[in-house]
Amino acid sequence: MNITFRGGVHPKGRKELSRNATLHRFDPPPGEMVFPLAQHIGKPAKAIVKKNDPVLVGQKLAEADGFVSACVISSCSGTVKAVEKRRTIAGTMSECVVVENDGQYTPIEGLGQRQEVDKLTNQDVLDRVRNAGIVGLGGAGFPTHVKLAPKVPDQIRYLIANGAECEPYITCNDQLMRSHAAGIVEGLELALRLFDNAECVIGIEDNKPEAIAAMRQAIAGKRRMRVLPLHTKYPQGGERSLIRVVAGVDFPVSMLPADVGCIVLNVGTAYAIGRAVAWN
Numbered sequence: 001m002n003i004t005f006r007g008g009v010h011p012k013g014r015k016e017l018s019r020n021a022t023l024h025r026f027d028p029p030p031g032e033m034v035f036p037l038a039q040h041i042g043k044p045a046k047a048i049v050k051k052n053d054p055v056l057v058g059q060k061l062a063e064a065d066g067f068v069s070a071c072v073i074s075s076c077s078g079t080v081k082a083v084e085k086r087r088t089i090a091g092t093m094s095e096c097v098v099v100e101n102d103g104q105y106t107p108i109e110g111l112g113q114r115q116e117v118d119k120l121t122n123q124d125v126l127d128r129v130r131n132a133g134i135v136g137l138g139g140a141g142f143p144t145h146v147k148l149a150p151k152v153p154d155q156i157r158y159l160i161a162n163g164a165e166c167e168p169y170i171t172c173n174d175q176l177m178r179s180h181a182a183g184i185v186e187g188l189e190l191a192l193r194l195f196d197n198a199e200c201v202i203g204i205e206d207n208k209p210e211a212i213a214a215m216r217q218a219i220a221g222k223r224r225m226r227v228l229p230l231h232t233k234y235p236q237g238g239e240r241s242l243i244r245v246v247a248g249v250d251f252p253v254s255m256l257p258a259d260v261g262c263i264v265l266n267v268g269t270a271y272a273i274g275r276a277v278a279w280n
Helices: 121-131 172-181 179-190 208-220 239-247 267-278
Strands: 032-036 060-063 078-087 093-101 158-162 199-205 224-230 262-266
Touching: 032 078, 032 199, 060 093, 060 121, 158 179, 158 239, 158 267, 172 179, 172 208, 172 224, 179 208, 179 224, 179 267, 199 208, 199 239, 199 267, 208 224, 224 239, 239 262, 262 267
Parallel strands: 158 199, 158 262, 199 224
Antiparallel strands: 032 093, 078 093
16 A cells, blocks of 8 residues: 655654643633634534523533534633624634633533443434534534535445644644544544444554554554554645545545545544543
8 A cells, every 4th residue: 555645745844843842731711702603614503692691611602503514612601791793813704602701611510521432323423523513623624523424424435534744833633642542542433433334544644653653552452443654745634645545546626535435534533522422
């Protein structure tokens, strides 16, 4: 099997600037919190809270409103100050839920508790991913529950976990794989349940030996899962580049990865799936 694609470039990675900086939790931000309802490709979510409503961490603020849409979840506790249009970082006006943060970060009941997953149906898995508001980490923010529900699941041959992280400077996925490999694999196992005929391939550029070792250890003894070291170059982490390497397929831009039997998830998305499904 090829471990790279034709072409590509070799910019200086500059990974040494942050690759050994450990992950840590930032202090919670104070003050007003603004949650745009259009944080993803597709139809904006529909607000299900109103002014003066109390809000808790983990509470749903807006419901997915259409096939390609994603729920919006509160990351703070407090009181809804307004549901109104605000200017977003994209420069456009967008409907937003504005929460007056009380600084307490009080969670909904049961948040963070381990859940039973062995008896979940495929639809249960998809529903939990949908209700958590998970979207992909690409620029479009494609709703993950939609990606995991192709028209013909039995035709999916590869579930590809993107751990390439080929962009210069960026090392967050490298650190995530090194420090939370088991959580990533848990999410991938839950996603793999949805595709009986698929193999999970975890693609990681070969300039991340610690991540490769950590992920190999995490999948030891697992069925239908393997780690594939990839040649280091840009854009190795591009969805179509990964599919070319793993599945040996080139396809036109008018087609989706599912049309050629592939589902591609960032390793961060896989970790989020595990948290959403296996933890309340």
